[in-house]
Amino acid sequence: MSKLLKVDSISKSYKTGNKVLKVLENISFDLNKGEFLAITGVSGVGKSTLLNLVGLLDKPDSGEIELGNVKYSSLTEDQKSTFRNKHLGFVFQFHHLLPEFTVIENIAMPFVIGNGDFDKGFKKAEMLAKAVGLGERLEHFPTMLSGGEQQRVAVARAIVNNPDLLLMDEPTGNLDPKTGKMVMDYVFQLRNTYNLSCIIVTHNIEIAKRCDKIFSMETLECNYV
Numbered sequence: 001m002s003k004l005l006k007v008d009s010i011s012k013s014y015k016t017g018n019k020v021l022k023v024l025e026n027i028s029f030d031l032n033k034g035e036f037l038a039i040t041g042v043s044g045v046g047k048s049t050l051l052n053l054v055g056l057l058d059k060p061d062s063g064e065i066e067l068g069n070v071k072y073s074s075l076t077e078d079q080k081s082t083f084r085n086k087h088l089g090f091v092f093q094f095h096h097l098l099p100e101f102t103v104i105e106n107i108a109m110p111f112v113i114g115n116g117d118f119d120k121g122f123k124k125a126e127m128l129a130k131a132v133g134l135g136e137r138l139e140h141f142p143t144m145l146s147g148g149e150q151q152r153v154a155v156a157r158a159i160v161n162n163p164d165l166l167l168m169d170e171p172t173g174n175l176d177p178k179t180g181k182m183v184m185d186y187v188f189q190l191r192n193t194y195n196l197s198c199i200i201v202t203h204n205i206e207i208a209k210r211c212d213k214i215f216s217m218e219t220l221e222c223n224y225v
Contacts, residue, residue, distance in 0.1 A: 004197050005031040005054070005165060010063035012049055023049050027063070029215055031165075036191065036198045038208035041217035047201045048169055050217070054199060055088055055167045056080045068164055085114045089158035093170040095150040097142040097157075103129055104138040107156045114161055121160070128156035131193065132186045148179035155187055159194055166198040172207065180204070 012024040023046040031037050039047050052058040054065060056072060065072045067087060075083055097106050108125035112118055129138055132152040142150055151171065158166055168187075172180030184207055190196060200207060208214050 002033050003030055004033040004035075004068060005199075006064075006066040007050075007054065008064045008066070010050070010053060010060045010065065012046070012053065012058070012060050024053075024060070027217075031197060031199065031213075033164075033197050034191075034195060035213060036188075036196075036200065036211040037213045037215060038211040039199060039201045039215045039217060040203070040205075040208050043203075045217045047217055051167055051169050051199065051201050054165075055090060056084050085110060086161060087164045089161065089163035089166040091151070091154050091158045091166070091168040091171045093173040095142070095154040097150055097153055099142050102139050102141055103134055103145070103153050106142070106153055107160055110157060111160045124160055125156070128160060129153075131190060132156050146179075147175055148183055151175065151183050152186055155183065155190070159190065159196065162194065164197065166196055168198060168200040168202075170201055170203065172202070172204060181206075184210070 007027060007029050010024055010027040011022075013020045013022045015021075027050060029037070039050065041047055049058070053060050056075075059072070070083070098109070101109065104122060104125045107128055108118075108121040111121035111124060115121065126135075126138060129135055132155055134149060134152055134156070137145065137149065142153070145153070155171075171187075172183060175183065187196075187198070188210060191198070200211065202208055
């Protein structure tokens with residue numbers, strides 16, 4: 001397998017009043033193309049912060065992240081936005097669907113924004129909707145869907161641009177166990193079809209066990225400095 005992602009000695013802190021909260025310190029790991037990595041650990045340990053750094057939603061205080069031979073530190077703010085849309089897909093605990101758009105429109109949106117091709121975007125969105133079991137729901141609005149169906153739309157939307165890396169932050173955290181398993185079953189099915197590489201932040205040990213690697217994070221002994 002070829003290396004896709006390199007996270008090298010990442011540290012991140014936040015100011016809270018006169019104090020500095022150390023969240024991450026010297027975090028390093030690699031991910032090969034086609035691998036699934038689970039990030040586990042107790043709440044507040046910095047899992048979502050790490051995912052935000054990999055997803056270019058925040059930047060580290062020190063260290064380097066490299067995806068597909070592109071160093072994040074070399075990107076301008078404008079380049080980061082374009083890079084995110086083209087190379088990264090996101091699924092969060094809450095689906096964040098646009099309520100005024102239908103299923104097919106929600107899925108197609110990132111493709112249309114990135115490529116400007118409505119016809120191709122909607123054809124691809126329809127294909128992905130069918131792949132996650134929503135072929136009969138194309139013209140339905142999010143309020144007409146169950147929580148699990150909404151999250152499946154979010155999964156399809158996240159991979160419509162064939163991202164190099166899919167990032168999932170507690171994707172089943174707002175679902176019951178049965179529905180959560182169903183959503184992740186679709187994700188693992190899509191893995192082979194779309195050659196997905198994925199990082200999943202999760203408290204669910206069963207999801208973690210299905211991944212190729214597990215990165216367990218621990219709380220820093222002294223967070224405040």
